[in-house]
Amino acid sequence: MRFKYVLNEVVVGLWRNVTMTIAMIITMAVSLTLLGASLLLYKQVERMQDVYSQDLSTILFFRVGDTPETKYATEQQKQAIEAALRADQTGPNPLVETFQFETKEEAHQNLAVLFSSTPDLARLTPTEDMPESYRVRLTDPNRFDEFEAKYQRFVSDEGGLEFILDQRRLLQKVFNVLGSLQNLGFIIAIVQGVAALMLVINTIQVAAYSKRREVAVMKLVGASNWFIQAPFVLEAVAAGLIGAIIAYLTLVLAKIYIFDGALASLSQVITEIPWTNVHLMFPVLAFAGALVSSITGWIALRFYIKV
Amino acid sequence: MVLAPLTWRVDFPPVIALEHVTKTYPKAQRPSLSDVSVSIDKGEFVFFIGPSGSGKSTIIKLLLREIQPTKGKVVVNGRDVGSMRSWRIPHFRRSIGCVFQDFRLLPNRTAYENVAFALEVIGKTQAVARRVVPEVLELVGLGGKEHRYPQELSGGEQQRVAVARAFVNRPLILLADEPTGNLDPDTSIEIMRLLDRINRTGTTVVMVTHDSNIVNQMRRRVVEIEAGKIVRDQPRGVYG
Known part of the structure; x- marks a missing residue:
């Protein structure tokens, strides 16, 4: 009977103040959606970093001599660079882990694979125009600066290198953008969360006022504190849970219609968001919504209902 | 009316005891109660009388532990x-x-x-x-009016509901703070008969009032308070 009573009080309480309840649920849902999105993004950036860092290397591009002012790299120059790379592979603190020569033909094949959707591009690009390169994997990717300083001397007419490219550094810019998006989402989630908490406090206040007679009688006849407070706190928790469900559904819809729908063509760049991660957000958001609203509700009650 | 059996006093500890109780509200000039000691035995019927602001209601609040004494001890049920x-x-x-003046x-x-x-x-x-409530409503004389709302009942009937609510859990003590304050004299007498009947079941009744008619008719123990001090405590007393 106690359970039935409390449940009934919660439903009546939420309905009595229905506009405020809806406002609270919407704010809670927006806040939790953003929280979920920023958590997903965080996971995603981690995942992308894992996926890409396996394939990423530092590339030394040789000159191709496509204009009169530039020259092709000579065999001698290539050998000098290979000797330098080999030297850096040995020693007490080797800088280079492995390196691999990529011929014009291999480069052309890679181009064909990379732009498989537009085969004309590879067909119209002559193999001779492709640069030769060394694909270098460093023992520690963070030592790129050291590597660059050392090999900068080859980037000249005499050295034969066109430029040195760090793929990691290139991708880092993408990650930075994603990281700031994530931070932005997180900040908005917090601001919305604060607004949701204010609404929780207000709802508790209104509920406590409209039930002041009941509360007075309950205190008089000796109802236990938890019994007096439970309906109020559960009201807030119910709103938090409904907000979490809406937030979860929003994320599911975002995955279906935005990431797997409109942005599907970008799946080569943005790795797919796995369903397990999306589903994982439900317990996380439900827990966050319920916990935050119950604690806020319980603290608010201390001010509005003196026992 | 039957006098509560005073001979119990030797064998049983009092059900209510105020020992040198002083209560000063914050920012108050003088204490509401000042060094008050009174002891009430199980089954007694006691009137606390005195003018407004004399500290009568403070005693009810102390007994309910709505407030705490500034000095002294309030002992209820040991x-x-x-x-x-x-x-x-x-x-x-x-x-x-x-039970209160405004029924609640x-x-x-x-x-x-x-x-x-x-x-x-x-x-x-x-x-x-379902078992106990009809019984107690019958006891207070509201049999047949169970499903009326308060606004469909007279003042006296509303107070009977309040008494039924206070008594339904068979408490050891019934506190009544001016229970007849909003009622006409005839209805007041009916409520007093009801409280008397409850008292005879062994329930200790403590009633705060300034209704002299009732005190004089009931002829029960009267404790008179003036400016926070007990000025009179007599068995079978009358109103001043």
């Missing part, structure tokens, strides 16, 4: 109420019934529901309520 931990208060209050009924509940509410919120089942 328990020191003043030093009671706050989480014990709800359970303690279940042994005390309380819930307007959106029927007479039956008002009384049942008091049981349900302390964890009694609806089955218990």
Whole structure:
């Protein structure tokens, strides 16, 4: 009977103040959606970093001599660079882990694979125009600066290198953008969360006022504190849970219609968001919504209902 | 009217004891109660009388542990109420019934529901309520009016519902703070008969009033308070 009573009080309480309840649920849902999105993004950036860092290397591009002012790299120059790379592979603190020569033909094949959707591009690009390169994997990717300083001397007419490219550094810019998006989402989630908490406090206040007679009688006849407070706190928790469900559904819809729908063509760049991660957000958001609203509700009650 | 058996006093500890109780409200010029000692035995019927502001209602609040004494001890049922931990208060209050001048009924509940509410919120089942509530409504003389709402009842009937609610849990003590304050003389007498009947079941009744007619008719123990001090305490007393 106690359970039935409390449940009934919660439903009546939420309905009595229905506009405020809806406002609270919407704010809670927006806040939790953003929280979920920023958590997903965080996971995603981690995942992308894992996926890409396996394939990423530092590339030394040789000159191709496509204009009169530039020259092709000579065999001698290539050998000098290979000797330098080999030297850096040995020693007490080797800088280079492995390196691999990529011929014009291999480069052309890679181009064909990379732009498989537009085969004309590879067909119209002559193999001779492709640069030769060394694909270098460093023992520690963070030592790129050291590597660059050392090999900068080859980037000249005499050295034969066109430029040195760090793929990691290139991708880092993408990650930075994603990281700031994530931070932005997180900040908005917090601001919305604060607004949701204010609404929780207000709802508790209104509920406590409209039930002041009941509360007075309950205190008089000796109802236990938890019994007096439970309906109020559960009201807030119910709103938090409904907000979490809406937030979860929003994320599911975002995955279906935005990431797997409109942005599907970008799946080569943005790795797919796995369903397990999306589903994982439900317990996380439900827990966050319920916990935050119950604690806020319980603290608010201390001010509005003196026992 | 039958006098409460005073011979118990030797064998049983008092059910209510105020020992040198002083209560000064914050910012108050003088204490509401000043060094008050009074002892009430089980089954007694006691009037606290005195002019407005004399400190009568402060005693009710102390007994309910709505407030704590500034000095001295308030003992109810052998328990020191003043030093009671706050989480014990709800359970303690279940042994005390309380009636007020303004009835304090819930307007959106029927007479039956008002009384049942008091049981349900302390964890009694609806089955218990269905058995006990009609019984107590019958006792207070409201048989047949269970499903009326407070606004459909007269003042005296509303106070009967309040008495039923206070008594339904069979408390050891019934506190009544000016229970006839809003009622006409005839209705007041009826309520007093009801309180007397409850007293005869062994329930200690403490009533705060300044209704001299009632005090004179009942001829019970009278404790008179003036400016926070007990000026008279006599068995079978009258109003000043």
